Amino acid sequence: xxxxxxxxxxxxxxxxxxxxxVYHRVCASGSGRPYMATPVDILEQHMKFxxxxxxxxxxxxxxxxxxxxxxxxxxxxxxLDDRYMDxxxxxxxxxxxxxxxxxxxxxxDYIGKNPVFWWDRVFNAASSxxxxxxxxxxxxxxEKESEIQRMIKEMEDKPPLLKKAQPSLMLGWEEIRKMKExxxxxxxxxxxxxxxxxxxxEEAMEELVGSKKAIEENLGAGAxxxxxxxxxxxxxxxxxxxxxGFGYARAGFKGFNHKDADRFALAxxxxxxxxxxxxxxxxxxxxxxxxx
Numbered sequence: 001x002x003x004x005x006x007x008x009x010x011x012x013x014x015x016x017x018x019x020x021x022v023y024h025r026v027c028a029s030g031s032g033r034p035y036m037a038t039p040v041d042i043l044e045q046h047m048k049f050x051x052x053x054x055x056x057x058x059x060x061x062x063x064x065x066x067x068x069x070x071x072x073x074x075x076x077x078x079x080l081d082d083r084y085m086d087x088x089x090x091x092x093x094x095x096x097x098x099x100x101x102x103x104x105x106x107x108x109d110y111i112g113k114n115p116v117f118w119w120d121r122v123f124n125a126a127s128s129x130x131x132x133x134x135x136x137x138x139x140x141x142x143e144k145e146s147e148i149q150r151m152i153k154e155m156e157d158k159p160p161l162l163k164k165a166q167p168s169l170m171l172g173w174e175e176i177r178k179m180k181e182x183x184x185x186x187x188x189x190x191x192x193x194x195x196x197x198x199x200x201x202e203e204a205m206e207e208l209v210g211s212k213k214a215i216e217e218n219l220g221a222g223a224x225x226x227x228x229x230x231x232x233x234x235x236x237x238x239x240x241x242x243x244x245g246f247g248y249a250r251a252g253f254k255g256f257n258h259k260d261a262d263r264f265a266l267a268x269x270x271x272x273x274x275x276x277x278x279x280x281x282x283x284x285x286x287x288x289x290x291x292x
């Protein structure tokens with residue numbers, strides 16, 4: 001089976017191995033999917049699959065498995081980015097059912113608010129074409145905010161939209177605290193989800209430290225977990241993340257993590273918005289060859 005094959009690959013490469021599955025939004029099954037959303041029935045299939053085939057751990061436990069304590073099984077951690085309320089409504093019951101100690105990365109300035117994010121405006125302007133939206137957003141995330149807004153307005157004006165992109169309901173601290181009581185962990189995804197590489201040192205540190213402080217003040221515990229917005233970083237930003245007091249940072253490139261992995265450039269695997277379990281298994285298998 002997949003688990004045995006991956007174990008053999010891991011031994012040939014750099015055993016022990018730890019991989020991170022990343023999700024964003026989770027939605028009701030059979031409904032129109034928001035951008036980057038995984039239907040809850042697919043999420044449940046995924047969680048059952050990883051519980052049956054791997055050792056499911058928290059991020060901190062996963063790091064210990066490759067840097068310290070020797071672990072014979074391949075470890076996996078589940079991450080959700082961007083703090084959407086649907087993480088509480090749909091993902092949380094599944095994570096609780098399967099006892100998955102996931103980490104949700106919070107963009108703290110939007111907690112308890114209902115913003116319209118620029119990537120959702122692109123999805124709306126692209127007539128809900130996820131692949132087209134991915135291509136456009138991959139280019140836009142490298143631009144400054146003013147240029148992003150200008151380009152999206154051009155998309156929305158030609159032709160005029162039939163409807164505007166809808167606001168997204170975000171997690172509040174009440175929901176976050178409830179999930180924390182059931183073993184869900186929380187990390188920083190900055191204050192406003194901007195590409196840190198486009199910011200000055202001072203601006204980037206405000207995004208990093210401000211988010212970290214908000215989490216610590218509201219949850220009463222040290223916030224050491226961090227995920228780069230869009231998965232983008234460089235050596236300068238990596239250094240600032242360390243300076244801000246984080247213990248690790250997850251990046252955006254694909255692959256497994258091994259004993260020589262950079263703690264501030266951890267690889268991950270995007271689970272995909274609607275991947276069937278068989279496709280997820282194949283994606284994990286292929287990612288095993290991309291070691292970091």
